[in-house]
Amino acid sequence: xxxxxxxxxxxxxxxxxxxxxxxxxxxxxxxxxxxxxxxxxxxxxxxxxxxxxxxxxxxxxxxxxxxxxxxxxxxxxxxxxxxxxxxxxxxxxxxxxxxxxxxxxxxxxxxxxxxxxxxxxxxxxxxxxxxxxxxxxxxxxxxxxxxxxxxxxxxxxxxxxxxxxxxxxxxxxxxxxxxxxxxxxxxxxxxxxxxxxxxxxxxxxxxxxxxxxxxxxxxxxxxxxxxxxxxxxxxxxxxxxxxxxxxxxxxxxxxxxxxxxxxxxxxxxxxxxxxxxxxxxxxxxxxxxxxxxxxxxxxxxxxxxxxxxxxxxxxxxxxxxxxxxxxxxxxxxxxxxxxxxxxxxxxxxxxxxxxxxxxxxxxxxx
Numbered sequence: 195x196x197x198x199x200x201x202x203x204x205x206x207x208x209x210x211x212x213x214x215x216x217x218x219x220x221x222x223x224x225x226x227x228x229x230x231x232x233x234x235x236x237x238x239x240x241x242x243x244x245x246x247x248x249x250x251x252x253x254x255x256x257x258x259x260x261x262x263x264x265x266x267x268x269x270x271x272x273x274x275x276x277x278x279x280x281x282x283x284x285x286x287x288x289x290x291x292x293x294x295x296x297x298x299x300x301x302x303x304x305x306x307x308x309x310x311x312x313x314x315x316x317x318x319x320x321x322x323x324x325x326x327x328x329x330x331x332x333x334x335x336x337x338x339x340x341x342x343x344x345x346x347x348x349x350x351x352x353x354x355x356x357x358x359x360x361x362x363x364x365x366x367x368x369x370x371x372x373x374x375x376x377x378x379x380x381x382x383x384x385x386x387x388x389x390x391x392x393x394x395x396x397x398x399x400x401x402x403x404x405x406x407x408x409x410x411x412x413x414x415x416x417x418x419x420x421x422x423x424x425x426x427x428x429x430x431x432x433x434x435x436x437x438x439x440x441x442x443x444x445x446x447x448x449x450x451x452x453x454x455x456x457x458x459x460x461x462x463x464x465x466x467x468x469x470x471x472x473x474x475x476x477x478x479x480x481x482x483x484x485x486x487x488x489x490x491x492x493x494x495x496x497x498x499x500x501x502x503x504x505x506x507x508x509x510x511x512x513x514x515x516x517x518x519x520x521x522x523x524x525x526x527x528x529x530x531x532x533x534x535x536x537x538x539x540x541x542x543x544x545x546x547x548x549x550x551x552x553x554x555x556x557x558x559x560x
Contacts, residue, residue, distance in 0.1 A: 292344045334551070394410070
């Protein structure tokens with residue numbers, strides 16, 4: 195059994211880090227608990243939440259922070275109380291959450307992603323065990339240590355290089371699709387996905403794999419070709435006039451997932467395209483509060499809702515589905531040693547559609 199006495203990773207020391215100023219240095223992982231695992235990191239995706247955190251737009255910067263929460267690696271050390279059947283040599287993934295209190299109602303009902311005292315995988319305190327009050331460290335590093343409960347084994351048939359983005363972005367869109375029964379429908383449901391990006395393209399892939407009729411919804415035609423390659427059945431370029439764009443889609447969709455992050459969202463225009471009992475679900479963050487009259491809600495019995503990530507069981511189901519249905523996010527790989535170059539390109543909006551960092555010295559493949 196191998197362990198690392200010293201961990202190294204790319205630290206963000208201030209709000210300038212996101213602009214290509216991460217520093218490769220030693221850091222202290224959480225103190226060891228017997229339900230922990232330690233892995234050598236092979237791959238780690240870059241998510242918008244990482245960029246927001248490094249710029250100070252997400253939470254106050256607690257220097258130093260090591261971000262990254264779409265982690266895939268090989269287990270090199272296990273405690274004597276590990277869960278999930280993880281063992282040395284297992285290929286595993288870690289997403290946005292890496293611990294919870296284990297004591298609240300949500301934790302005991304296996305809905306740990308609703309735990310009020312959860313630990314985010316970076317820049318967040320642990321609340322129990324020997325690692326209590328230690329700051330969590332993410333996957334922009336060579337090694338990771340954390341609770342096995344949130345360390346999910348990869349199923350056979352799922353490539354580890356694409357599994358990273360699934361650990362956060364993938365489960366974020368899979369969860370509402372599962373919640374609203376898209377895969378279990380006796381007839382194909384009509385699903386709209388707003389935004390063809392990191393989250394949106396995975397939403398399209400999962401919805402198509404579930405047998406839905408999928409429409410991509412975007413402001414322009416700039417991503418229409420990509421959306422068609424992803425398998426959409428239809429594409430709506432809304433432009434500036436939503437009423438005209440939606441004229442032939444009245445009461446059309448069973449579910450619309452909002453994956454973009456516009457400063458404000460014209461909810462009333464989108465309600466018109468929902469079927470009775472349909473739902474619009476936000477996984478992207480809209481800063482300005484929604485303004486919606488109750489008559490639309492009542493008359494068509496529609497649902498306006500949001501969705502969080504997923505529990506460990508939910509992530510495991512998502513990974514199994516992805517392996518079985520060959521759901522493979524579009525990725526572009528970067529050597530993790532070039533993380534600062536990758537962050538600069540990420541900031542420009544260049545990913546098509548997910549950047550994945552690779553630790554070649556640990557065995558990751560470019």
